[in-house]
Structure formats: C-alpha cells, structure tokens
Amino acid sequence: MTSRRDFLRNTVVGGALLGAVRPISAMERLAGPTQAPLDLLILGGTGFIGPHLVRHAVERGHRVTIFTRGRRAADLPDSVIRLTGDRNGQLGALEGKRWDVVIDDSATDPDWVRQSTALLRSSVSSYLFTSSTGVYYPYLKRGVDESVQPHLEIVDPKDGSESYGVQKAQSEQVVLKAFGNRGLVVRPAYIIGPGDTTDRFPYWPQRLERGGETLAPGRPDDRIAIIDVRDLAAFMVKLVEDRQGGVYNTFGPRTPMSFGEFLDRSVAALSSNAKLVWVDDHALLREHGIFGSVPWIMLDGNNFGHTHIQNGRAMAAGLTIRPLEQTVRDALAWWHTVPAERTAKPRFAITDEKEAAVLAAWRARR
Numbered sequence: 186m187t188s189r190r191d192f193l194r195n196t197v198v199g200g201a202l203l204g205a206v207r208p209i210s211a212m213e214r215l216a217g218p219t220q221a222p223l224d225l226l227i228l229g230g231t232g233f234i235g236p237h238l239v240r241h242a243v244e245r246g247h248r249v250t251i252f253t254r255g256r257r258a259a260d261l262p263d264s265v266i267r268l269t270g271d272r273n274g275q276l277g278a279l280e281g282k283r284w285d286v287v288i289d290d291s292a293t294d295p296d297w298v299r300q301s302t303a304l305l306r307s308s309v310s311s312y313l314f315t316s317s318t319g320v321y322y323p324y325l326k327r328g329v330d331e332s333v334q335p336h337l338e339i340v341d342p343k344d345g346s347e348s349y350g351v352q353k354a355q356s357e358q359v360v361l362k363a364f365g366n367r368g369l370v371v372r373p374a375y376i377i378g379p380g381d382t383t384d385r386f387p388y389w390p391q392r393l394e395r396g397g398e399t400l401a402p403g404r405p406d407d408r409i410a411i412i413d414v415r416d417l418a419a420f421m422v423k424l425v426e427d428r429q430g431g432v433y434n435t436f437g438p439r440t441p442m443s444f445g446e447f448l449d450r451s452v453a454a455l456s457s458n459a460k461l462v463w464v465d466d467h468a469l470l471r472e473h474g475i476f477g478s479v480p481w482i483m484l485d486g487n488n489f490g491h492t493h494i495q496n497g498r499a500m501a502a503g504l505t506i507r508p509l510e511q512t513v514r515d516a517l518a519w520w521h522t523v524p525a526e527r528t529a530k531p532r533f534a535i536t537d538e539k540e541a542a543v544l545a546a547w548r549a550r551r
Contacts, residue, residue, distance in 0.1 A: 222246045223425065226284040226309065228272070228301060229291030231259035233382045234315065237418040238290060239265060245422055252279060253291075272297035276304055286425045288313045295355040302363040313369035313425055314360045318410070318434060318494050319350035320372060323487035330495035331432045346487070357432070366430040371499075373417050374410035374436035374492070375479045378512050379519030381414075384532040385479035390517035391528075392535075393451055396458040400540045402475055402483075404465045405445025409480040410492040412436040413512045420504045433499040437506035444481045447509065454510035455517065464547050473543050478534040 225242055229235045230251030236259045242249050243262045250266040268278040272292060279301075287309045292298045302312060320335035323346075335354035341347055361368040377386040392399060412435060420435060445463075452459050464470060467483055476483050482491050496504075520528070 222248060223285040224248045224283070225250065225425070226279070226287040226305075227251045228287065228289045229253060230261070230265075231257040232291070233376065233380055234414055234418060235259070235290050236261060236380060237414050238288065238421060241415070241418045242422050245426070247422075250284065272301065274300065276300060279304055279308075283308045285309065286311050286313065288315070288421060288425070289360070290315045292356055293349070293352055295352055295359055298356040298359045302359055306363050311367040311369060311425065311428070311430070312360050312364045313371065313421060314357060315421070316353045316357050316370050316372045317350065318372045318374045318436070318491075319346065320354035320357065321490075321494060322346050322350040324490035324493075325487070327490035327493035328495060329490065329493075331434060331498055344487075361432075369424055369430055370432040371417070371421055371424070371435040372433065373412050374434075374494070375412070376414050376417060377411050377480065377516065378414040379515045381516070381519075385534070387516060387520045387531070388478055388533040388535060389448075389451060390455065390513050391520055393448075393455050393457045393459045394517060397460065398544065399459040399461055400535065400543055401444075401448055401461040401463045402470050402478060402535070402543075403444060403463075403467075403481050405443060405463060407444045407481060407484055408441055408492040409444050409447055410436050410494065410496075411438070411480045413507055416504070416506055420499065420502075423503050427503070429502060433502060433504075434494050434496045435499045435504060436494075436496055437504070438509070439500060439506055442509075447480060450509050451513045454513050462544060462547070464543055466547070466550075469543060469546060469550075473539050473546075475535055475539055475543065 225247050227235065227239060227242075227249060230239050231253050235251070239249050239251060239261050243264060248266075249262075249264070250268060251261070252268045252270060254271055255267075255269040270276055270278045272294070273296075287301070287305050289298065289301065289312065292301070292314070298314065305312065321329055321333065322336060335357065336347070336350055337354050337358070339348055339351050357370045360370065375386070381387055416437070417435060424433070448461055451457075452461070467485065470476070470483070477488075482488050484491060
C-alpha cells in the first residue's frame with residue numbers, strides 16, 4: 186500500500202505552474218487586512234501549501250520572507266524576500282535576523298525542527314508548525330481530538346504511514362517544548378485543491394470529467410476528511426494574527442460528509458455524465474492494488490478511524506470551509522494547465538487499467 190509518507194514524497198516539478206492557480210480572492214479571504222502587519226518567515230513557500238500561504242499573507246498586508254533551497258520556481262509577489270539554504274544544517278541565511286512569526290511549512294524530520302527552533306527561539310515571537318492528522322496513526326479509535334496523545338514511537342519500521350506520523354508528532358513536541366504557549370500546531374487531513382504537487386486528489390476531477398462508467402471504491406457512507414489548501418492557508422494566517430497557541434485538527438467539512446456525497450456533488454459540479462459503479466468488496470480492491478484514492482481511504486485495520494477525527498477546536502477558532510463544488514472545479518481547471526508530460530503519466534492510485542480490471546471482475550461476480 187502506498188503510505189501517506191510515500192504520497193508526500195512523490196512530488197513532481199510543478200511549482201512554476203502555480204502562477205496559473207487562481208489565488209485566494211478578496212471574497213475568499215478573511216475580511217479586511219490586519220491592522221498590524223507582521224514580519225513572517227516561512228520555512229518553505231514553493232510547494233503545495235506554500236504559494237497559497239505566501240500570497241494570502243501578502244494580501245493581508247504582511248511582510249513575508251521565505252527560506253528554501255531555491256530548487257523550485259513559484260510565482261510569488263515581488264515583495265517577498267527570498268533566502269536560500271537547507272534545513273539540514275545550512276541555516277546561515279537566518280542568523281542575526283528577527284521576525285514576528287515563523288511558519289514551518291516544510292519539515293518532515295524532527296532534527297530539522299530542532300535546528301530551526303534552537304536558532305529562532307529568541308528571534309521570533311511564535312512558531313507555527315504544519316503537521317498532520319497522521320500523528321494519530323494507527324487510527325484504531327474514532328472520535329479522537331487534540332487531547333489524545335499523538336503516536337511518538339515507531340513500532341513497525343516498515344510501515345511508512347507510521348514513520349511519517351511519528352516524525353510529525355516528534356516535530357510537534359520539539360516546537361511546543363521550545364515555544365510553550367507561543368507554539369502553534371495545525372494538523373490537516375487530506376489537503377486538496379489547485380496547485381497540488383502530488384497526483385492524489387486530481388484523479389477525481391479529471392476522471393469524473395471524462396464520465397462514463399466510473400469505479401467508486403468502498404461504501405457510499407464511508408466518511409471523508411479534507412481541506413482546500415486555500416482554506417488551510419487562510420486559517421494559518423488567522424491563527425498567527427489572532428496570537429493563538431496550541432494544537433488544531435484542521436480540516437473539514439463542518440459537518441460529516443460521506444464519500445458518496447462527495448462524488449455525487451462533484452459529478453453535479455462538473456455537469457458530468459459519470460455513472461458510478463460502487464464496489465464495496467475490500468478484498469477485490471486490494472487484489473487489484475486499490476487501497477485508497479484521496480479523499481477515500483479503506484476504513485479498516487490501522488485506518489479504522491482515519492477520517493473520524495474531531496475538528497471542533499479549529500472551527501471554533503475561525504476555520505472557514507469553502508463549498509466542495511468550488512474546490513473541485515478549481516482543481517480541474519488547474520489540472521488542465523499542467524504540462525502534458527505530467528498528465529500523460531500521472532501517478533494516480535487508480536489507473537485506467539486497474540479500474541477496468543476491477544469493474545470486469547465485479548460484473549463477473551454479480
């Protein structure tokens with residue numbers, strides 16, 4: 186099975202395309218610029234979340250500096266200050282400078298976070314770390330919230346999902362120990378929307394657009410947990426503007442949504458003629474190498490409670506969620522701007538060959 190860590194590692198060169206991504210509009214961002222512009226340091230800024238985060242912060246009137254390796258292009262505002270270095274010990278460009286807030290948008294290794302928090306502890310007022318609901322993996326219970334201790338020790342080194350979650354959890358601990366109540370942690374679930382540097386979510390908009398008989402894996406009532414990247418970016422900026430601290434499970438929708446509702450609304454949003462064929466036989470799906478396709482995940486075993494995590498704290502703090510239809514349409518419009526060499530060989534969890542094989546086997550059994 187492809188792990189969450191594998192998904193996140195399987196990025197492709199796409200930052201230069203982000204100029205084609207529609208930015209957060211005036212209607213979409215929180216009303217009005219903040220009265221006190223902040224000096225923000227963003228560790229990262231050119232991947233999936235980063236460009237949306239940078240643009241939104243600039244639109245809100247903040248001064249933004251990004252720190253990257255300089256390997257990926259991204260269409261960012263001219264006002265953005267760009268520093269170059271490496272999280273793995275090459276932080277010289279950050280020395281001797283001060284900011285109000287640092288947003289750590291790129292760390293998957295707790296050693297990177299130890300280095301950056303040690304260097305910046307006296308140089309910034311607060312530190313926001315972008316984590317993941319993967320810190321709760323294995324998801325053996327449903328309904329967990331921020332009061333539940335994250336999983337901090339690796340039991341099975343071969344389980345990429347566990348390794349990813351533990352590294353994020355350990356990174357959180359570093360931030361909260363170093364900054365105390367000045368530390369912030371956001372834990373998004375599956376991040377979706379335009380500018381995706383993976384091929385996880387784009388599968389569904391492009392597949393539904395093509396229409397026809399379409400494999401719908403799992404059960405219609407399987408719950409999903411997602412957040413539009415632009416909503417995540419806006420919430421992160423809101424948290425630092427509001428001088429908040431602590432941990433937030435950051436995703437939507439506001440009320441539970443099933444995978445069946447997701448597909449039905451997506452079909453309608455795209456005016457698609459897709460005819461969904463539900464295949465709820467997990468064994469058959471596994472036999473053909475289908476274990477999940479964002480936002481759907483097979484909710485059994487270690488993923489039993491994956492999409493049943495509580496998000497009430499983030500909602501109470503002002504997290505806003507745009508309509509699903511907007512996200513789906515915008516993601517499809519962006520996908521059409523991606524170079525042909527990528528779209529011709531996408532790394533979708535469900536390939537055309539797998540879909541055809543599953544549907545044929547399903548028809549034969551029935």
